[in-house]
Amino acid sequence: MARNEQLIRQHKILQILERRRYGIRLEDLRDSLVDELGLSSLHERSVRRDIEALQAAGFDIDTEESPQGKVWKLRHNDKGIHRLNVSATELIALSMGRDLMLPLAGTQFWHGIEGFWNKVREQLPAGVWELFERYRRTLLVSGVVPKSYEKHHGILKSLHRAIDEHRVVEIEYRSAGKPSSIRFICPYGIVVHQGSIYLLATLEPQSEDSSGPELRHWKLDRFVKANPLDRWFKPDSQIDLSQHVQRTIGIFSGESAQRYRIWLTPKATLWLQEDPWHSEQELESLEGGGAILSVPAHHPMEIIPRVMELGEEAEVLSPIECREMIRDVLADRLARYERPAEDPFPKD
Numbered sequence: 001m002a003r004n005e006q007l008i009r010q011h012k013i014l015q016i017l018e019r020r021r022y023g024i025r026l027e028d029l030r031d032s033l034v035d036e037l038g039l040s041s042l043h044e045r046s047v048r049r050d051i052e053a054l055q056a057a058g059f060d061i062d063t064e065e066s067p068q069g070k071v072w073k074l075r076h077n078d079k080g081i082h083r084l085n086v087s088a089t090e091l092i093a094l095s096m097g098r099d100l101m102l103p104l105a106g107t108q109f110w111h112g113i114e115g116f117w118n119k120v121r122e123q124l125p126a127g128v129w130e131l132f133e134r135y136r137r138t139l140l141v142s143g144v145v146p147k148s149y150e151k152h153h154g155i156l157k158s159l160h161r162a163i164d165e166h167r168v169v170e171i172e173y174r175s176a177g178k179p180s181s182i183r184f185i186c187p188y189g190i191v192v193h194q195g196s197i198y199l200l201a202t203l204e205p206q207s208e209d210s211s212g213p214e215l216r217h218w219k220l221d222r223f224v225k226a227n228p229l230d231r232w233f234k235p236d237s238q239i240d241l242s243q244h245v246q247r248t249i250g251i252f253s254g255e256s257a258q259r260y261r262i263w264l265t266p267k268a269t270l271w272l273q274e275d276p277w278h279s280e281q282e283l284e285s286l287e288g289g290g291a292i293l294s295v296p297a298h299h300p301m302e303i304i305p306r307v308m309e310l311g312e313e314a315e316v317l318s319p320i321e322c323r324e325m326i327r328d329v330l331a332d333r334l335a336r337y338e339r340p341a342e343d344p345f346p347k348d
Helices: 003-019 026-037 044-057 080-084 088-100 108-123 126-136 150-165 241-246 266-274 304-313 320-338
Strands: 061-066 069-074 167-173 181-193 196-203 216-219 223-232 258-264 282-285 291-297 314-318
Touching: 003 026, 003 044, 003 069, 003 126, 026 044, 026 069, 044 061, 044 126, 088 108, 088 126, 108 150, 150 167, 150 181, 150 196, 150 223, 181 216, 181 241, 196 241, 258 266, 258 304, 266 282, 266 291, 266 304, 304 314, 304 320, 314 320
Parallel strands: none
Antiparallel strands: 061 069, 167 181, 167 223, 181 196, 196 216, 258 291, 258 314, 282 291
16 A cells, blocks of 8 residues: 555544544544545554554554443643644644745744744654654645745834834835835735735825825835834724735735736636636636636736736736737737847857
């Protein structure tokens, strides 16, 4: 039998035992494994060997008599893994969550989860830790690009203090392609988007360039400094950070999102069903298997790169401004590729 199948089965045994406070008979445990893992058959001897392996790893699994007969129970004593009252499946979830937080390396969030993770490790028996290590080699987290915010640690702490105390913050901010400038902002919250940290803040109402309480997104990478001032602001009760973040497809800000309609081939339709762009996207089915995608976005650049990635499998139908932008981008690329390539660093 494949080693991975045994690990998955043992993990499922722990899940079942955690749910069954008063224990479960061996034959019922076997039936639950067959049902939940979709197995065609499973012998009770295999289940018994899996339990013995878990016991050898340090899990306190024991038997006792009940009106239904002998049952197997996972006891929660004060040793090892259960000192923090953390279940086996919760530990696996914690280790995966730690992987997902890699983009926050260097921040207090990362230091916090690392500190807690190290405390958990110290309390695990060697056999239990070995089991987790084996299982995690079969359950991986992909698509997370390591990125460190170590040099922004002080700035992030200052911003969090300002958010908590509703302080106005003087920042030096360097926008893409522009020199740094001084701004005065009212910070509301932090959002992590595609591996980067953004501050959600409005411009201070007294600022000359302020146009009202519109939330803007400020990328932490572009902060040169942040200095909380002895000035306070009253948070706008109409601002809902959760709703603000969920109503658009990317990280662009704006007063209201606009609906974009995009024609999709059957292949692209399947991709958008498997990996949606937005929780509020709508797919209107067409004859032949294609669809019309309707999706909200604040800015055309939230849509254009995604459509360009789909190539001939997608076409923006509206708004017309987005179609024109894509046409101009394609014309520029065609002209660029029609002329000979000029390598600024030619090889000898």
